[in-house]
Amino acid sequence: MHIIKRVGIAPWKAWMIRGIAILMALAVCAIITMIVTKLNPFSVFKTMVDGTLGNSLRTWRTGYRVAILLGISLAVTPAFKMRFWNIGAEGQVLAGALAAAICMFYAGKMPFFLNPNISLAVKDLIVITCMLIASICAGALWGFLPAFFKSRWNTNETLFTLMMNYVALQLVKFIIAYRDVKYPWSANGTVVGIFNSDQKLGSYQVGWFPEVGGSRYLLPIILIAVLTIVLYLYLKYSKHGYEIAVVGESERTARYAGIKVEHVIVRTMVLSGAICGLIGFMLVGTDRTLTDTLVDGRGYTAVMVSWMAKFNPIGMVFAAFLLVFMQLGAKEVASLPSLNLNHSFADILTGIILFFIIGCEFFISYKLQLSRHKKQGV
Amino acid sequence: MEGITKRFGSVVANRSIHLELHEGEILSLLGENGSGKTTLMNMLSGIYYPDEGQIYIHDKPVKIASPKDAFDNGIGMIHQHFKLVDIFTATENIVLGLKNEGRLNLKQASKRIKEISDKYGFDIDPNQKVYDMSVSQKQTVEIIKVLYRGADILILDEPTAVLTPQETDKLFTVMRNMQKDGKSLIIITHKLHEVLEVSDRVAILRKGEYIGDVLTKDANQQSLTDMMVGHAVSLNIDRPQAKELKERLRVEHLTVKDIEGVKRLNDVSFTANAGEVLGIAGIAGSGQRELLEAIAGLQPIEPESRIVYTDPSTGKEQVLNGMDPLKIIRSGVLLSFVPEDRFGMGLVGSMTITQNVMLRSYRRGKGPMLDRKFPKKLAEKIVNDLEVVTPNVDQIPLRRLSGGNVQKVLVGREIEQSPTVLMTAYAVRGLDINTSYTIYNLLTDQKMKGVAVIYVGEDLDVLLELCDRILVLCGGRVSGIVDGRSITKEEIGLMMTKVGGGA
Numbered sequence: 001m002h003i004i005k006r007v008g009i010a011p012w013k014a015w016m017i018r019g020i021a022i023l024m025a026l027a028v029c030a031i032i033t034m035i036v037t038k039l040n041p042f043s044v045f046k047t048m049v050d051g052t053l054g055n056s057l058r059t060w061r062t063g064y065r066v067a068i069l070l071g072i073s074l075a076v077t078p079a080f081k082m083r084f085w086n087i088g089a090e091g092q093v094l095a096g097a098l099a100a101a102i103c104m105f106y107a108g109k110m111p112f113f114l115n116p117n118i119s120l121a122v123k124d125l126i127v128i129t130c131m132l133i134a135s136i137c138a139g140a141l142w143g144f145l146p147a148f149f150k151s152r153w154n155t156n157e158t159l160f161t162l163m164m165n166y167v168a169l170q171l172v173k174f175i176i177a178y179r180d181v182k183y184p185w186s187a188n189g190t191v192v193g194i195f196n197s198d199q200k201l202g203s204y205q206v207g208w209f210p211e212v213g214g215s216r217y218l219l220p221i222i223l224i225a226v227l228t229i230v231l232y233l234y235l236k237y238s239k240h241g242y243e244i245a246v247v248g249e250s251e252r253t254a255r256y257a258g259i260k261v262e263h264v265i266v267r268t269m270v271l272s273g274a275i276c277g278l279i280g281f282m283l284v285g286t287d288r289t290l291t292d293t294l295v296d297g298r299g300y301t302a303v304m305v306s307w308m309a310k311f312n313p314i315g316m317v318f319a320a321f322l323l324v325f326m327q328l329g330a331k332e333v334a335s336l337p338s339l340n341l342n343h344s345f346a347d348i349l350t351g352i353i354l355f356f357i358i359g360c361e362f363f364i365s366y367k368l369q370l371s372r373h374k375k376q377g378v
Numbered sequence: 379m380e381g382i383t384k385r386f387g388s389v390v391a392n393r394s395i396h397l398e399l400h401e402g403e404i405l406s407l408l409g410e411n412g413s414g415k416t417t418l419m420n421m422l423s424g425i426y427y428p429d430e431g432q433i434y435i436h437d438k439p440v441k442i443a444s445p446k447d448a449f450d451n452g453i454g455m456i457h458q459h460f461k462l463v464d465i466f467t468a469t470e471n472i473v474l475g476l477k478n479e480g481r482l483n484l485k486q487a488s489k490r491i492k493e494i495s496d497k498y499g500f501d502i503d504p505n506q507k508v509y510d511m512s513v514s515q516k517q518t519v520e521i522i523k524v525l526y527r528g529a530d531i532l533i534l535d536e537p538t539a540v541l542t543p544q545e546t547d548k549l550f551t552v553m554r555n556m557q558k559d560g561k562s563l564i565i566i567t568h569k570l571h572e573v574l575e576v577s578d579r580v581a582i583l584r585k586g587e588y589i590g591d592v593l594t595k596d597a598n599q600q601s602l603t604d605m606m607v608g609h610a611v612s613l614n615i616d617r618p619q620a621k622e623l624k625e626r627l628r629v630e631h632l633t634v635k636d637i638e639g640v641k642r643l644n645d646v647s648f649t650a651n652a653g654e655v656l657g658i659a660g661i662a663g664s665g666q667r668e669l670l671e672a673i674a675g676l677q678p679i680e681p682e683s684r685i686v687y688t689d690p691s692t693g694k695e696q697v698l699n700g701m702d703p704l705k706i707i708r709s710g711v712l713l714s715f716v717p718e719d720r721f722g723m724g725l726v727g728s729m730t731i732t733q734n735v736m737l738r739s740y741r742r743g744k745g746p747m748l749d750r751k752f753p754k755k756l757a758e759k760i761v762n763d764l765e766v767v768t769p770n771v772d773q774i775p776l777r778r779l780s781g782g783n784v785q786k787v788l789v790g791r792e793i794e795q796s797p798t799v800l801m802t803a804y805a806v807r808g809l810d811i812n813t814s815y816t817i818y819n820l821l822t823d824q825k826m827k828g829v830a831v832i833y834v835g836e837d838l839d840v841l842l843e844l845c846d847r848i849l850v851l852c853g854g855r856v857s858g859i860v861d862g863r864s865i866t867k868e869e870i871g872l873m874m875t876k877v878g879g880g881a
Contacts, residue, residue: 004427238746242736249726255676256715256723257737258704 003366014364021360025353032352037341044333044349051332052325062328064217064286067224068279070320072295072302074224074231075275077311078268080303081235083248084147088161090299091168092142092273096135096280098172101195101290103131104207108196109183116202127207131281139277140270142168147269151262165299172292194288209285220282227275232313244268308357322357326350382431384417391417394431395588397581399531404553404563406573406594408606409583410782410810415566418583419533422564423455424448435531454524455533460516462508469504472523487526494525498555501548513662514545521552532556533564538572539807543838543871550576568810569837570599582606607812615818615843617863618826620653625688626830627673627799633680634668634854642668644854650799650830652690655821657845657862658834661874665854666834667718670801674715675703687711690798690828707741714797716789718804718834724788727777731768732757734776735791760790764816782813789817793824800824801832806840818844838867852877 030041037044052062072089079086107113107127146160177189186192196206212218235241247254247264254261276299283294301323309315330346382395392414399405409415420426422433424445432439435451442448448455462471469488488504495502502518511519517537524532534553538546553563553576567573573580574594581591582605589605627650634643643665650656658666671677673685675698685698689710698706706713717723725734736753743749757771764786768779776784789805802821806814821844825831835841841848845862850873857873 233747237748237750239740239748240746242733242740242748245729245733246726246737249728250722252719252723253721253726253737256674256703256717258702258707260702260704 003368006365006367009364017360017363018357021356021363022353025356028356029349029352032348037345047333047336048325048329052328058328060215060217062324063221065328066317066321066324067217067221068283069298069302069305069324070316071220071224071227071279071282072276072298073305073309073316073320074227074313075272075279076299076302077231077306077313077316078235078241078244079143079272080306081248081311082244082265082268084150084265084269085158086143086146086161086269086272087158087300087303088142088146088164089272089276089302090295090297091161091165092139092276093280093283093295093299094165094168094172095142096139096277097284097290097294098168098175098280099134099138099277100131100281100284101192102175103127103134104195104284104288105185105290106183108201108203108206110203113206114202118202120205123203123206124208124210128209128285131207131285132278135277135281135284136274137277139280140274143269143271143273143276144266147266151265169292172290172294176290176292192290195290197288207285208288209282216286220286223282227278228313228317231275235311235313240264240267322353326353382418382421382428382433384414384421384426384428390586392421392428393586395583397588399562399564400579401562402557402560403579404557404565404577406577406580407564407566407583408570408573408580408602410606410812413583413606413810414586415583416535419455419535419564419566422448422531423453423533425455449527449529452528452530453533454527454529454531456517456520456524456535456537458535458539460520462516462519464509465507467505467507468502468511468519468522471508471519472504472526476527491522491526494522498525498552498559500552514541514548517541517549525556530560531562531564533566535566536568537565538567538569546572568814570602570811571839573602574599584608603811606810615815615840616822617843617846618822619846620826620828623651623653624690624828625649626652626690627688628684628686629673630684630686632669632672632683632685634665634672634677634683635680636668642854643672646851646854646856648849648856648859650832652798652828652830653825654846655825655831655833655844655862657841657848658832658851659838659841659848659870659874660851660857662836664851664874666803666851668854669851670715670717670803670832670834673698673799673801674713675701675706687713687799712795712798714792714795714800716792716800716802716805718807720784720788721777725776725784728775730773731761731766731771731776731779731787733772734787735760735794738791738795756791756794760787760794764790764820766790782809785809785817786813789820793820797824797829799830799832801834803834804836805833807836814840838870841870842867850874 026045033039033041033044051058053059072093075092076086076089104127107130112118113123113127142164146155146157146164149155149160150157176185176192178185179189196203196208198204209216209219212222235244243254243259243264246257246259247261251261254264284290287294305316305319305323308319327350330350331343333349334341334343334346382392383390384392395418397418407415407419417426421428422442424442424447427443433442434440440451442451442453463474466474469484469491472491473484473487491502491504494500500518500522502515502522506515508516508519521532537549541549553565556563565577574597577594579591579593580597580602582589582602584606592601629649630647632643632646633641636642646665646669648656658669660666668677672679672683679699683699687696687698688694689696696709696711698711701709721727726737732754735757736748739753739756740748742752754772760766761768761771766779766783766786768774768783776787779787785805789802792800800821805817805821809817818840821831821833833841833845842862842865847859848862848865848870849859850857850870852874855877857877860870
């Protein structure tokens with residue numbers, strides 16, 4: 001048997017292989033479920049679907065989580081296309097979220113915003129604009145620092161971006177525990193609670209994202225849908241996108257073509273960070289609170305989404321949906337008392353599905369050929 | 379090899395090839411780029427597996443499904459690109475991957491390597507680290523590696539492409555020694571005079587098919603070329619004289635230091651004129667690359683250097699010192715550069731022809747978006763004009779095209795910029811005769827259009843036929859600037875090894 005590298009594969013064939021991989025993954029999941037738990041595998045699958053798309057609230061929540069994961073995946077993609085190993089999305093999103101939260105929190109304490117005679121729309125316009133700018137700047141700064149050091153002193157971007165995650169995380173933990181003499185962030189130093197949630201005060205709901213179409217989740221979903229298209233166009237059809245691709249392939253070729261490599265690295269990472277900051281802003285605006293688990297590892301999951309989709313923004317929509325569906329579905333399976341399973345079982349199912357999806361890429365790049373020639377006698 | 383067929387997708391790389399190699403013979407495998415020579419040899423050495431056909435060794439059918447099978451059958455291949463571990467010594471590289479009797483005995487291995495070297499006339503120090511070696515020494519290690527594993531059949535894929543004439547001679551001596559020892563050798567090369575010099579028999583492939591074989595003593599350059607290309611080809615380079623010569627580029631006291639502070643170029647001065655081809659000759663690594671890159675703004679230069687460009691329309695002089703490539707483009711200097719390292723510098727292998735053609739001109743047009751119509755048209759024009767063989771211009775990655783077609787895209791793009799200075803480094807390295815002549819003619823056309831052409835080459839015969847003047851570099855210094863029409867190969871050869879020439 002031989003392993004042969006495929007030279008170009010028709011897209012429909014690649015998708016067929018991926019489809020088969022998912023079906024096989026589900027089949028293996030079903031078999032494992034039957035053997036280990038003696039449960040009907042279809043009831044487990046049904047629970048997963050129920051948990052993610054079972055009713056309109058769950059569907060909205062799933063859609064929102066897909067949107068956020070997709071947004072972060074989009075943010076890291078320009079850097080990856082440039083072969084800049086940015087694993088700092090976690091920190092960049094947190095930095096953006098922190099900046100937005102600070103705006104929302106302190107605005108709610110100012111006399112102007114406490115004045116009940118000024119309409120909420122005016123207050124929102126001011127606060128949300130501030131949040132937006134602050135979070136984009138914070139995210140961009142978190143992206144800029146590693147890129148600047150990389151382009152100046154050729155520091156290792158992987159380590160640098162990783163460290164920046166911890167800096168952001170500790171800052172968030174610090175501010176949550178921060179006992180501001182006048183306005184303490186939290187009563188016990190661990191939980192902040194919903195910002196501007198006191199109905200008696202004039203600052204009620206200041207900075208909250210407006211509900212669109214009857215759900216607070218619709219606005220971020222729309223924004224990220226737009227972002228997906230914009231980023232797709234940016235990477236594929238813009239001069240910047242072209243420069244990113246050339247720098248990613250070969251820095252020497254880029255220099256030869258008159259592309260300023262350092263400049264492109266910094267510009268692209270600032271963009272990456274800024275988009276992450278924007279996602280942080282959406283998280284705080286939608287959740288209306290700040291916790292240190294706000295991003296919850298999605299900055300890392302996004303790296304996987306981006307790679308699974310081969311850096312194609314449209315492909316990332318599917319990849320992000322798949323991962324969120326599995327995570328939420330698995331959680332649901334684990335939490336249902338009638339099934340009597342714990343979270344580890346859900347993790348096993350997730351692992352099996354991921355194994356097949358990532359493993360099938362091998363069969364897209366290579367094919368196995370059985371040798372037709374048997375050893376013949378003389 | 380009998381009835382060997384290999385397909386890649388819908389492309390047939392080899393169609394029912396029948397090839398014979400006799401014991402103690404040197405066989406040349408000849409063919410244009412993309413004619414399937416390397417594919418065929420890869421099947422012999424276990425890298426590919428044939429779709430159809432059977433390989434026999436000493437009349438016995440064998441199955442070669444992996445490089446290990448190939449070694450077990452005494453077949454060893456020396457690839458164009460060496461596969462050595464830089465920080466290991468020659469010995470360590472040679473024994474690497476061998477599974478044998480328990481403990482690794484490097485001393486004994488060194489001894490055997492020494493024996494092999496002495497037997498065939500290799501010149502090598504088994505304890506030298508690979509990073510300290512010249513290209514030719516690395517090649518020697520590769521060859522010994524194969525012999526160490528007991529190969530009787532050696533395949534050399536374009537071994538001379540990276541060697542100087544002297545190193546090539548040495549290699550040929552070694553090859554003949556191996557032949558005398560009863561080993562069979564297959565050599566792939568594009569250089570016809572080498573084919574005639576070293577081999578006993580020549581086998582010719584064209585477009586994946588086996589055309590035939592001739593005994594070397596019955597062949598000459600013209601007959602081989604005709605068989606290879608399929609029709610008669612003229613092997614002369616026209617060298618018309620341009621009407622007037624005008625100074626276009628003047629380089630004064632150019633000095634370039636590398637990171638370690640070693641002078642790679644030392645006080646180089648010359649002028650390149652519009653309407654002439656200025657050849658640059660020298661042993662590999664004498665500063666050719668640094669010279670072109672310094673002019674193109676890709677190498678930092680020392681303060682005493684001056685690079686002066688004369689604008690053809692206004693006659694104004696402009697100093698290019700310290701400009702990066704973008705500044706040079708912006709200041710209106712139309713400088714084209716075909717670098718030596720195609721995929722490392724001139725092109726992007728994973729991108730399509732259109733995207734590669736854009737590399738120089740993507741800034742055209744206002745706004746942040748790319749203009750895609752113009753590059754596509756340009757790509758199609760290059761493909762048509764230079765007969766680039768490709769299924770399409772905007773889908774297939776460039777890396778999948780054969781070397782000659784890739785080079786045509788690169789040269790075509792640089793010429794389409796309508797340059798006033800055209801610099802080329804080893805523009806025909808690894809190309810077949812037909813493509814090489816296409817490129818020589820293109821360069822001459824450019825010269826007649828009033829472009830200052832700088833041609834860095836390694837084949838002295840070509841330099842003497844193509845260039846009006848030849849600058850000879852030796853260890854980063856100008857050894858002399860001579861007239862291309864009156865100088866002889868021997869004189870240049872002397873100047874290459876010693877500044878100023880002379881015995």
